[in-house]
Amino acid sequence: MFGFEYFGGVITLLVIALVFSMFRVLREYERGVIFMLGRFYKVKGPGLIILIPVLQQMVRVDLRTVVMDVPTQDVISRDNVSVQVNAVIYFRVLDPERAIIQVENFLEATSQLSQTTLRSVLGQHDLDDMLAERDRLNTDIQNILDKQTAAWGIKVANVEIKHVDLNETMVRAIAKQAEAERERRAKVIHAAGEYEAAEKLAQAAEVLAHEDKAIQLRYMQTLVEIAGDKSNTIVFPMPVDILEKLNTKPGE
Structure with a gap:
């Protein structure tokens, strides 16, 4: 009698365990891949999933990144x-x-x-x-x-x-390359500035060559700039042709 009750209790526990094993809960980001006797059956989830014990197996898959x-x-x-x-x-x-x-x-x-x-x-x-x-x-x-x-x-x-x-060798090589590139750009910018300045000077010389009054004004401006210096003695060369033009009376 005792053996029968013990056996019945074991059977009851097994049944309860099988019943609980039928239920699975999948979160919102989970899916269950269900296999029936080793063959793919379907994908289930999320929520409560019921499986047939022994016949069905489930593999959880996380869908999050x-x-x-x-x-x-x-x-x-x-x-x-x-x-x-x-x-x-x-x-x-x-x-x-x-x-x-x-x-x-x-x-x-x-x-x-x-x-x-x-x-x-x-x-x-x-x-x-x-x-x-x-x-x-x-x-x-x-x-x-x-x-x-x-x-x-x-x-x-x-x-x-x-x-x-x-590696350190390549880092030093890249640093030297960057420095050489900066020097090259600086030289190019300097050369471009010299070229632009030369063009402007050539244009200014062309204007002064054809305008007598312009060259006179330029000499006067230079004299004013020199006068602002702290030097007590100023030696300023004056072309003879300009003096002649300044001394020429109107109408002559």
Whole structure:
């Protein structure tokens, strides 16, 4: 009698456990991929999910955006410069069925694919492009990843290159290049200024050559400027032709 009661109690506990195992609660951002005897049945959720014990199994899938760091990669640029680059990618699952069935581990697969794509894309560009055109490179990497992960039901929303690390030799070389570029620009600006000044002087000389009164006024202005100096003695050369014109009476 005792054995029968014990056996009945065990059966009752098993039944209760099976009943409780039938119920699953999925949050708003979760979906359950249901398998019936190993075959795909349907995607359920969110809310309360009822499963047939033993016959049905469920795999939870998180639909929230995943922020994944891409480990630092050694990249050789197109101009044979060795750099270390790391990035971060943002992606989310759009199709839970394909994310579970088409790939064994979509998180690991996406991580590995992002690493190889990062090395491949950056290796096709020069170092200057990596430093100055990150937005374009981010877009190129994102498009490639998005196309390849679409078969897994994954949408890559964004890719950001975080750091491009150079060795000290390359840092010094870039600093010298930047300094040389600044000197070149300064010389170009100085030469342009000299050229513009020479043009203006040539125009002024042309005007003075044809206007006698203009050259006289210029001499007078120069005399005034010299007079403002602290020197007590002023030696000012005056061309003879100007003196003759000044001494010439009107009508002569």
